[in-house]
Amino acid sequence: MSSYQEAFTTSVEQPELFWKQQAEKLAWYQFPHTILSKDEHGIDRWFADGELNTCYLALDHHVEQGRGDQTALIYDSPVTGQKARYTYQVLRDQVAKTAGMLASLGVVKGDRVVIYMPMIPEAAMAMLACARLGAIHSVVFGGFAPNELAVRIEDAEPKVVLTASCGVEVNKVIPYKPMVDQAVMDSRWKPDYVVVYQRKQCLADLHHERDRDWSSMLKSAQPHECVPVQATDPLYILYTSGTTGKPKGVVRDNGGHAVAMRYSMEAIYDVSPGDVYWAASDVGWVVGHSYIVYAPLIHGCTTIMYEGKPVRTPDPGAFWRVCDEYKVKILFSAPTAFRAIKKEDPQGSHLKDYPMASLKTIFMAGERLDPPTLEWVKEKTGRPVVDHWWQTETGWAIAGNPLGIETFKVKPGSSTKPIPGYQVEVLNEVGLPLGANQQGYIAIKRPLPPGCLPTVWRNHDRFETGYLSQFPGYYVSGDGGYLDEDGYLFVMGRIDDVINVAGHRLSTGEMEEVVGAHEAVAECAVIGIHDELKGQLPLGLVVLKDGYFSENGEIEAQLLQKVRQEIGAVACFNKALIVDRLPKTRSGKILRRVIRQIADGEQYVVPSTIDDPSSLQEIERVLR
Numbered sequence: 041m042s043s044y045q046e047a048f049t050t051s052v053e054q055p056e057l058f059w060k061q062q063a064e065k066l067a068w069y070q071f072p073h074t075i076l077s078k079d080e081h082g083i084d085r086w087f088a089d090g091e092l093n094t095c096y097l098a099l100d101h102h103v104e105q106g107r108g109d110q111t112a113l114i115y116d117s118p119v120t121g122q123k124a125r126y127t128y129q130v131l132r133d134q135v136a137k138t139a140g141m142l143a144s145l146g147v148v149k150g151d152r153v154v155i156y157m158p159m160i161p162e163a164a165m166a167m168l169a170c171a172r173l174g175a176i177h178s179v180v181f182g183g184f185a186p187n188e189l190a191v192r193i194e195d196a197e198p199k200v201v202l203t204a205s206c207g208v209e210v211n212k213v214i215p216y217k218p219m220v221d222q223a224v225m226d227s228r229w230k231p232d233y234v235v236v237y238q239r240k241q242c243l244a245d246l247h248h249e250r251d252r253d254w255s256s257m258l259k260s261a262q263p264h265e266c267v268p269v270q271a272t273d274p275l276y277i278l279y280t281s282g283t284t285g286k287p288k289g290v291v292r293d294n295g296g297h298a299v300a301m302r303y304s305m306e307a308i309y310d311v312s313p314g315d316v317y318w319a320a321s322d323v324g325w326v327v328g329h330s331y332i333v334y335a336p337l338i339h340g341c342t343t344i345m346y347e348g349k350p351v352r353t354p355d356p357g358a359f360w361r362v363c364d365e366y367k368v369k370i371l372f373s374a375p376t377a378f379r380a381i382k383k384e385d386p387q388g389s390h391l392k393d394y395p396m397a398s399l400k401t402i403f404m405a406g407e408r409l410d411p412p413t414l415e416w417v418k419e420k421t422g423r424p425v426v427d428h429w430w431q432t433e434t435g436w437a438i439a440g441n442p443l444g445i446e447t448f449k450v451k452p453g454s455s456t457k458p459i460p461g462y463q464v465e466v467l468n469e470v471g472l473p474l475g476a477n478q479q480g481y482i483a484i485k486r487p488l489p490p491g492c493l494p495t496v497w498r499n500h501d502r503f504e505t506g507y508l509s510q511f512p513g514y515y516v517s518g519d520g521g522y523l524d525e526d527g528y529l530f531v532m533g534r535i536d537d538v539i540n541v542a543g544h545r546l547s548t549g550e551m552e553e554v555v556g557a558h559e560a561v562a563e564c565a566v567i568g569i570h571d572e573l574k575g576q577l578p579l580g581l582v583v584l585k586d587g588y589f590s591e592n593g594e595i596e597a598q599l600l601q602k603v604r605q606e607i608g609a610v611a612c613f614n615k616a617l618i619v620d621r622l623p624k625t626r627s628g629k630i631l632r633r634v635i636r637q638i639a640d641g642e643q644y645v646v647p648s649t650i651d652d653p654s655s656l657q658e659i660e661r662v663l664r
């Protein structure tokens with residue numbers, strides 16, 4: 041049996057043995073007697089009676105083991121010109137004080153803390169400080185508008201909001217504090233405190249009685265010890281787009297997460313303690329949680345927080361510069377980042393300035409890795425490129441090339457094989473497994489491995505109905521695709537209303553709610569259409585109410601502005617078109633798939649259930 045087959049078989053036939061062996065590699069306060077059990081909802085839970093602290097594993101344990109002088113975190117910020125290094129010892133001490141600062145504001149185990157911050161070391165410190173106290177953090181991506189932040193504050197009910205005075209994008213400074221103030225005003229839940237880290241690019245006005253200055257609080261804070269938590273206690277909530285306007289709070293536990301993080305570093309990325317690992321993402325996304333903060337630190341690696349872009353900060357050589365300068369062994373980013381580099385430097389000429397002697401492998405995830413991008417990166421860098429597929433819900437890769445176990449030949453378009461722990465099956469509409477090369481719903485047979493979500497924050501029904509009830513015994517991923525005759529997985533895209541814009545997961549349903557709320561709009565459809573650079577872009581098709589006319593594109597412009605204000609610039613909702621009617625089935629369902637096919641210039645079949653076939657001609661007219 042091959043090493044992969046052996047690991048995979050043990051993981052599915054003897055999951056308790058497999059994951060117990062992995063759990064033994066961590067420094068628990070209390071090693072679990074119970075490896076796999078069920079909670080009150082009948083959901084599988086890992087290591088229920090184990091006790092640990094995630095911050096201890098990520099920092100203190102390494103200091104105790106003699107890794108205190110090793111660099112834990114490198115901050116590289118081309119947008120501000122700043123660079124800094126933090127050893128494990130220094131990071132531990134800073135995090136202990138940050139935890140002390142939170143404790144002085146009354147934060148205790150189980151309390152929520154919302155973190156709305158740019159890519160600065162204090163964001164990682166804030167996350168780890170929460171983990172240290174057993175408090176539950178919820179990081180909100182800095183590109184989201186106040187309304188999105190308000191929705192999350194209302195759902196998570198944080199005692200404290202941690203923020204910075206501003207984010208710095210290419211050639212622009214974005215003040216955060218006014219957005220936080222707006223969000224707190226709009227939210228029915230009010231945090232006790234808003235703590236602001238002042239950056240010199242723009243100072244925030246701390247005018248409200250709940251406002252506190254981070255740096256002065258930190259000066260007087262007492263270092264706080266790690267608080268033991270149960271393995272099943274939540275470490276964080278991370279909101280992600282679903283099919284409705286309300287984002288889902290994916291809950292991550294402490295124990296399963298830590299075990300999965302460490303295992304993935306060894307089995308998938310093939311890195312060792314001391315190696316430099318760089319996930320070029322943002323702490324606001326799951327990639328940032330897992331692979332900027334938790335996994336590299338739990339595994340004793342050096343991680344990099346990069347506050348910049350793949351291009352324009354200052355040029356398309358930025359990624360190669362960072363890999364070269366810091367001896368990066370593993371680079372991980374979204375395909376869109378490499379498409380941006382390829383667009384600006386098709387010959388890869390910037391690569392010649394940076395030999396990147398330590399760079400071994402490039403990993404990609406977040407969206408489908410299109411074969412031309414795979415080929416270009418492989419050819420220009422001369423490094424193997426690994427596509428791996430995962431989601432906010434799982435927290436780590438479901439399928440990939442597990443380099444630390446066995447290296448498989450790459451098939452372009454495939455994210456290779458299911459990772460040990462994940463029994464991936466492709467099902468038809470009634471939940472029956474399909475044969476090789478047949479496309480269907482990609483599902484994972486339960487139990488899900490450690491690290492995956494056990495529930496949706498304070499809405500367990502949504503977890504059951506959104507993921508578990510469609511096919512009993514399975515978790516439904518929301519993606520469609522197939523397994524080929526060699527067991528390679530091909531993920532073809534979402535089968536729901538979720539789209540991926542520049543590796544950012546967004547809900548077209550949510551955009552429809554915003555557009556539909558405009559007084560002139562009778563109905564609308566937002567669909568994701570193909571984009572060379574960002575993978576997908578949203579496109580709005582809008583029917584106006586009788587009596588409304590858009591003069592000089594005035595209404596279209598208002599709709600773009602509305603989505604920007606309510607969801608954020610990151611939604612890239614840059615195109616809305618007015619049509620007389622939308623193509624629908626006789627039962628009134630909008631034919632989104634056909635609209636998308638027309639927009640993408642694909643062949644399409646007119647569904648027999650269409651109400652008025654001439655409605656498609658109008659769509660053809662406006663889109664082509």
Ligand code: COA
Pocket residue numbers: 181182183184207209210214320321322325327349350351373374376377380405406542543544573574608609610611612
């Ligand atoms: N805070 C505030 N605004 C932000 C932001 C942040 N953290 N991130 C993005 N934005 C804004 C941008 O300023 C831009 O605003 P604009 O329309 O006013 O110019 C808008 O959101 C869109 O940003 P972005 O998607 O980053 O587009 P871009 O054209 O500036 O850059 C890429 C394109 C491909 C270079 C960029 O999207 C990228 O680096 N993508 C990688 C994605 C990634 O890391 N995904 C995580 C999963 S691994």
Ligand code: AMP
Pocket residue numbers: 280326404405406407408409427428429430431432433455517518519531532533534540543544545
């Ligand atoms: P997120 O939760 O933001 O990580 O987005 C998860 C979604 O991104 C998945 O459900 C997929 O639709 C898509 N995705 C992530 N990685 C890949 C990949 N390697 N190949 C294809 N799609 C991917």
